[in-house]
Amino acid sequence: MELDHLLHKAINLVLTPLVFAIICLILPFLIIFRLVVSISSRFSSENMAGKVVLITGASSGIGEHMAYEYAKMGACLALVARRQEKLEAVAARARGLGSPDVLALRADVSNVNDCKRSIDDTINHFGKLDHLVNNAGIGSICALEEVTDITNSGSLMDVNYWGSVYPTYFAIPHLRKTKGKIVVNSSTSALVQPPSMSFYTSSKAAVIGFFESLRGELDPEVTVSIVTLGFVESEMTEGKLVSGNGEVIVAPNLIKAISPKGLPKMRAGLAAKAIVDAICRGERYVTEPKWYRMLTLFKYLCPEVIEWHFRQTKFGKVKEAPSNHIPSKAD
Numbered sequence: 001m002e003l004d005h006l007l008h009k010a011i012n013l014v015l016t017p018l019v020f021a022i023i024c025l026i027l028p029f030l031i032i033f034r035l036v037v038s039i040s041s042r043f044s045s046e047n048m049a050g051k052v053v054l055i056t057g058a059s060s061g062i063g064e065h066m067a068y069e070y071a072k073m074g075a076c077l078a079l080v081a082r083r084q085e086k087l088e089a090v091a092a093r094a095r096g097l098g099s100p101d102v103l104a105l106r107a108d109v110s111n112v113n114d115c116k117r118s119i120d121d122t123i124n125h126f127g128k129l130d131h132l133v134n135n136a137g138i139g140s141i142c143a144l145e146e147v148t149d150i151t152n153s154g155s156l157m158d159v160n161y162w163g164s165v166y167p168t169y170f171a172i173p174h175l176r177k178t179k180g181k182i183v184v185n186s187s188t189s190a191l192v193q194p195p196s197m198s199f200y201t202s203s204k205a206a207v208i209g210f211f212e213s214l215r216g217e218l219d220p221e222v223t224v225s226i227v228t229l230g231f232v233e234s235e236m237t238e239g240k241l242v243s244g245n246g247e248v249i250v251a252p253n254l255i256k257a258i259s260p261k262g263l264p265k266m267r268a269g270l271a272a273k274a275i276v277d278a279i280c281r282g283e284r285y286v287t288e289p290k291w292y293r294m295l296t297l298f299k300y301l302c303p304e305v306i307e308w309h310f311r312q313t314k315f316g317k318v319k320e321a322p323s324n325h326i327p328s329k330a331d
Contacts (some may be wrong), residue, residue, distance in 0.1 A: 046280040049074035052126040056109050056167060057136030059086035061234030062185065065272030066133060071099035078103045078122040109136045109163030119170040129174040134164035134184040139236040140200040142244040152246025153199050160203035165210060175222045183225045183279055184211050191228065191296040195310055225279050230292040233268040
């Protein structure tokens, strides 16, 4: 036992300076390499004309506007959401923007059978799949001690995590054939971990962990792009959230309590264009608004400062207020 302890102590003493020296040695070359790749990618982008893209959560927000951006590029679309009427309206506009064929599929991403059917219907209709965009999601702002029934909090994982895993599982064989792309929308909250958002944050962190691991399994046949969004226009940032008792509510007061003071929300159309452009350039990570990258870096370098800020702004003291209840899970 003593020998085992000494061995680990010796490894720690040797490995720490060795890794630091290796990082110092390769970092300048890595920065130059990434800069060259970044510049060259600006002049090359995937031609989406005639390619097939499936987007979940496509009836509103980022998913809706991503559909429009892909449509402008001439892509065929399979749009998935729970609200058929809104979905049909998005499909009609996408056709008008240039998509040669749009398939509207009513489905609940938290239901594994619905996800399988959506992929099967897409393949039966188009014969292939090039991009899978896992966008559907729902938010939650509620301190743990304010939860009235802990078992009702599973809906966050059902939609945000399993709602991305299920479609991916069924899509992989088809994406291998086309050397396609998987895109997943996570959140900067998964990296910054603000208080009163523990369930939402953990569901989005699970998404990052899953798709980071999956990248190693699929690369280079299928590439994975992970999107981390900040405060962007969507039904979520307008107040559509899961409450402490597991119901979906509309509570703009909660969103106002955590909104960056003095900073506007990024328009969904602008964010969607930046995301789709980055995906077509083959970028592995996309953050919008881009300045949120500095926030996540600050979190890693100075976590105590971020935590102090949350305490000073009473970020973790958000209380649910009267709101409108809506019988829905997610787009």
